[in-house]
Amino acid sequence: MRREDAHRRATINDVARAAAVSRQTVSNVLNKPHLVRPETLERVRQEVDRLGYRPSQAAQGMRSQRAGAVGIELNAVQRAGSDVAQLFLTELTVAAPRFDVHLVPFAHESTFPAVEGYQDMVRRRLVDAFVLSDTHVGDPRPEWLLQTRIPFAAFGRLYDQPELTCWADVDGASGTAQAVEHLHARGYRRVAYLGWPHDRPASAVAEARWEGWSTAASARGTAGPEGTCEQDLTDATRAADALLEPLEPGDAVVCASDLLALGVVYAAYARGWRVGPDLGVVGFDGSLIASRHGLTTVEQPLALIAAALLGGITDQLTGGALTPSGQLLEPTLTPGPSTDRSATTGIPITAPEQSSRR
Template sequence: MGAQPTVSDVADIAGVSRQTVSNVLNSPQLVRPETRERVQAAITELGYRPHASARRLRTQKSSTIGIRLDPITTDGISGSILDRFLHALTEQADRMNLRVLLFTASGPEDEIEQFRRLSEGADVDAFVLTSTFHGDPRTEWLIEHGQSFVTFGRPWGIDDMTDPQHLWVDVDGSSGLRDATRYLLGTGARRIGYVGWPSGSGTGDDRRRGWLEAMRDGSGLSDDKIASLEADAEDGVTFGADAMRRLERSAGTVDAVVCASDSLALGALMATAGRIQVVGYDNTPVAASLGFSSVEQPLDEVAAGVLDLLTGTHGGRVHPGSATADPMHRLVAPRLVVRDGPTVIAAARDRARGDVAAS
């Protein structure tokens, strides 16, 4: 098999420069019709096919979005939210003739190295970031290197609602747990606890704020009594159970509890054996199967917002001095999914009582 024809071969046959051949392939409107026809005839005669990777390098348009695949979580619960987001993003991108490229990274610095490799190779046009946090170095690198990107999650720790350097879509976690707490207050509960992540997590602090506002507005408890009704823990079922036990030991009576995640909520349910109402966050399949209430993030709406910011007026970048009035951020409202209660745990408890009575 002979060597594949090159751009130089096409240029020699057509009697034009390599640049003219490149223009015919990538910007045909720049070339006179008669010259364009001569180049096309040479391409047909030689059977020349442009190399896809080389063409992407020239045009910087791969129609591909890069996003890191987060590590699998130990309990397999909380990570499902990002899995569902990836599915929604990929599905909607496909309808727009865009591709999603998944990559892995061991941490923020490793992810930045992936950004460098993928952008230098013209493998992607833009990036989507998840799991944002205070002082996130990833956004600083992308801004400094002029890369198009949108974050799922606010750039915590700055004036994120108006900062012109960041395009982001987020779910209003404060609103979600405020609605959950108000719902429990409406059932007659007053001493409503909160189990969440340690202070310093932007997402966790935002969710805690919703619980605190609702408690101050509607519980009738003093700030000191409200403060005694919270416990923090790392995310995970075991940590949630331990936090719930600590909460009940320190606060005494607890009528109900809201949690920053379904993992923590499941732990709280296990610790209380379904004695009190528990509301989680993320409305994972675990919440649905066990039958406890949870706050649902509208991930289809989040994915649509991310793609709109990447492909619309902004193109994944904010241009200083731009007169466009298009919003640079999307804050999406979640919804509370109310269920009767932890059916599986209640059934197990009833079976245990029956076994004791029969013995």
């Protein structure tokens, strides 16, 4: 290679000349190796490696009519709580290169997940597939994606038709049951519960987390009072104040999210209780709220969920058909000061968080 070509990127023509084959043969080696004789296949691959040839992703995309991109709707994912959304998007972004795709976030004016934003992304050929979030009973998106044969995978079970879809989800019932067992192991007595209302499209998530607490606490005969509120700090603090009324120092509260747990913390301090020594508090999600405020929390396995979803999408893109699969992944309880009974002081109060709605 001439001096002036020393730093030039190798082309498909360079590989063809070096291997003494046609440009089409090189293309077949890269895209359809089963069409090439073994000895030619090996010779071309050696020249590809020697020259450091890398096919143009843009050209490959034009030939396959693929964008190499996976869309994710910010409207939907942010409703799960901004901290969890941020962590989930980070895990998806980190995992995407391993699956030869990149993420394209988008949003729509609709206040709840609808198909319009997805239709627009497909119409403009910006993405090849989608990751869904905030799935719920009556969700219109899976049916439209199935009908149009657009690959997708969902963070959360597709409750209307789980047998037809690819999804990964956290086992919410297992998580709150772990929280109850942790509190009993730490010596707390009654265990109350603060969760979300069940009369809404996304109620299956609320019910699963409530069920884990109810089953585990009832089995021990220590189920305390229960309350519900919106995914909003002001509402959670108000509901927690009423929930704590019949409780006594030495009791505890399991919450459906870290944000609700923070509401319990504020309500407890307003009563002069120390969170940890006097009142045990466990949140759910493993969000930044939990680490910032010293909360014991049930962490969602977001990295595993992201990999499972992108893997399912890759299988669909390469195989041409959706293979129904569901993975219910186990969460992990991470202890924090909010369940430390041996502490002499409770966890410190910091400035209130911004309200975050589910």
